[in-house]
Amino acid sequence: MTVGIGVIGAGMIGQDHVRRITDVVTGAEVVAVADVDAARAEEVASRVHARALASGQDVIDDDLVDAVVVTSWGPTHAEYVLGAIEAGKYVFCEKPLATTAEDCLRIVDAEQASGRRLVQVGFMRRYDAGYRAMKQVIDSGEIGAPLLMHCVHRNRSAPESYHSDMAVQDTAIHEIDTIRWLLDEDIVSAQVVKPRRTSNRFEHLQDPQFMLFETASGARVDLEVFVNCRYGYDIQCETVGETGTVRLPDPESVWVRGAGQLRANVVQDWKQRFGAAFDLEFTEWVSSIEDARPAGPSAWDGYAAAVISDATTEALHSGHVVSVLLKDRPAFYG
Template identity: 70%
Template sequence: MTVNVGVIGAGMIGADHIRRLSTVVTGARVTAVTDIDADRAAVVAAGAGARALDTGQEVIGAADVDAVLVTSWGPAHAESVLGAIAAGKPVFCEKPLATTAEDCLRIIDAETAHGRRLVQVGFMRRYDAGYRAMKEVIDSGEIGDPLMVHCVHRNPAVPERYHSEMATHDTAVHEIDTVRWLLDDEIVSAQVLTPRRTRHRFEHLQDPQIMLFETAGGARVDVEVFVNCQYGYDIQCEAVGETGTVRLPDPSGPVVRTAGRQGSAVLQDWKDRFAAAYDVEIQEWVDAVAADTAAGPSSWDGYAAAVICDANVEALHTGRIVATGLKDRPDFYA
């Protein structure tokens, strides 16, 4: 079966997913594309042999669209996802699922009322080979019960429009989802520490930040977010258990010895670091749609990330430890 995909949003990540669906993923083709920039939609659609439509609702309602991929501006995600659920069509939504917890709950209510899972959220780190290997070790019990997780998320630099809250909503959100998944545990509180600021930043930005989380099971998690580290894109993760540890491997690359030194290159971009994870993510989504099943991060995961991020931003501004206030997970998402 070939899954016909309609894409809402033809920006950078949307265009990249359209390329992926057209040239990398098997069992799918792009049939319709829309974007707020109609000219861009026309160009991207033509490159994929698809047609450009005026609105997201037209894409969702098209007879030759079996499933919907949402890569538009974050505040528009909820409308598109709710539209796909109403049409009974599977939908892949890049993070965030929605920009408010209330809209996430609307999606959960709609999906639950529909009676089966239709939504997958784009937390691609769950598809990275290194993180998956870590998950296998933790689940096997080889290191005992996890006690602590240490995470690092560093970027060489960020543009002036990047502000302090984005360190949570755009950056640490990946660690937040990954830790929940690795530990199969919910985050119940958040705290943010603010070290001395780097001089390599715009004046309005608190950088770096150290985020501290506690899970329902009592594990402690620290996340260092440093988005002007200058030297490269550096993602690290280590889980410490009762009898051992497991660490995320660094991306493979050649080690060069020359002029009395030994070293290897540091990646500079998230697209290079996680390109393979994106490929696996979209392939597994297409496979699930073809099999009439659901897989991957759910609407509940999108809601949990939104609530935890909101608590973390409150902790940043107040200096307090803030309870996340997560609702009880419905059995529908067990």
Template identity: 65%
Template sequence: MTIGIGLIGAGWIGEEHVSRLTNVITGARVTAVSDIDLDRAAKVAAIAGARVIDSPEKLIDDAEVDAVVITSWGPVHAEQVLACIAAGKPVFCEKPLTTDAADGLRILEAEQAHGSRLVQVGFMRRYDAGYRQMKQIIDAGGVGAPLMAHCAHRNPSVPESYHSGMATLDTAVHEVDALRWLLDDEFVSVQVVKPRSTSKRFEHLTDPQIVLLETAAGARIDVEVFVNCQYGYDIQCEVVGETGTVRLPDPATPVVRGAAQAGFAVVQDFPSRFAAAFDVELQEWTDSLNSDRALAGPSAWDGYAATVVTNAAVRALESGQIVPIELTERPAFYA
């Protein structure tokens, strides 16, 4: 069976996903593409020999679209996801699921009313081999009860349009989801500390930032977000437990020795670092649709929880205070 995929949002990540679904993923075919820029939509649709549809609503309702991939602008995700649920069509939505927690609750209510999971959120780190190995070790009790986690999310640079709130909304959101998943725990408070700013930033930007999180079980997590580090795209994660530690491995790459030095190249961008994770993510999603298995990837609850945490982090950045994180009670539907 081949699933007909409609894609909404033909920007960079949309183009990447169309190429991936066409050239890498089995069991799926991109049948339609929609974007506010019809010329851009036509360029991306040509990769898959797909049709251009001039509105998200028409694409969702199209008879050749069995499932939808949303890679549009974050603030419009909620309405597009809700339209997919209303049509009874599975939807893979890149993060954020919503930019407002109230919209996340609307999605939770709509999906529960439908009666089965339709929504998966694109938190690709859960599909990275290193993170999955860490998860297995923690779940098996290999380091004992988790007490702390130390994380770093570094980019070589960011464009001038990047603002201080994006450090959590767009960047550390990946750590937020990954740590919720690794520790199987929810966050209850957040604080943002501002170290000395780098001279390499645009003046309007607070960079770096340190995001301090506390879980319901009392574990403490620090996330360094440094988006103008200059040297590369560097993702680090270490969980400290009662009996040991487990650390995310660096990407496999040759060590070169010569000229009195030994070292390896640092990855320069996130597509290179997580390309394999994107492949696994979309393949497993497609396999679930083709086998009628329940979706097992990040859920609408995960998307809602991440939005609540990152919105609280923005308030913490602005206020300098420790901000409580208040989630609604988790429905049994998402247990």
């Protein structure tokens, strides 16, 4: 079986996924592409011998499209995900699932009404080899009950269009999902501490930010978000348990000794750091479609991340500890 995939959104991440589905994943092919820029859709589609369609809804309605990938502008995600559910088609949506928690709930309700799991959200950290090894250790009980988690998310630089809320909504959102997944419990409160700001940033931006989370069991998590660190793209995570710790490994790099120094390279961007995770994410997603058994990050995970993100953004502006108020998780999502 070859899964025909329609891609809605032909920007940077959309083009990367078109390449990935074509060159890396087996059992799937891109058959249709749509973008608000019709010329760009034509150009991207022509690379893989697909058809450029006029709109995202045309992609969803196309008979050759078995599954949909949504990589369009965030505020359009809910419309296209809901359209795919209505059409009974599997849909992979890059984060965010929707730009409001209310729209995320609409998707959750629509998916439940359909009676099938159709939605997967693009939280690719779950497919990284290091994170998967860390989860295996935590789940095994080898380090005892988790008590603390320390996380770091650093980018070399951020463009002028990047604003303070994006540190939560676009950057920390990956850690928010990863924390829930690694510890297998929800975050119940959020706080943001504002350290001294780096001089290497635009005036409108609070950078770095220090976020503090509490989970339902009382575990405490701290997260440093620093998007103008200047030296590279640096992702770190350590979980401290009752009887031991587990730490995310650094990306593989040779160590060079010479001239009185010991040095290793630091990766410079997210593509370099998580390229293999993206590849595995799509490989497993296509396999789950073939088996009709979706197992990746769900619409409920997208909803939970949105609510936690909203609470953290409120904490950034208020300076207070803000409670996270999630609906009860439906049995549909296990």
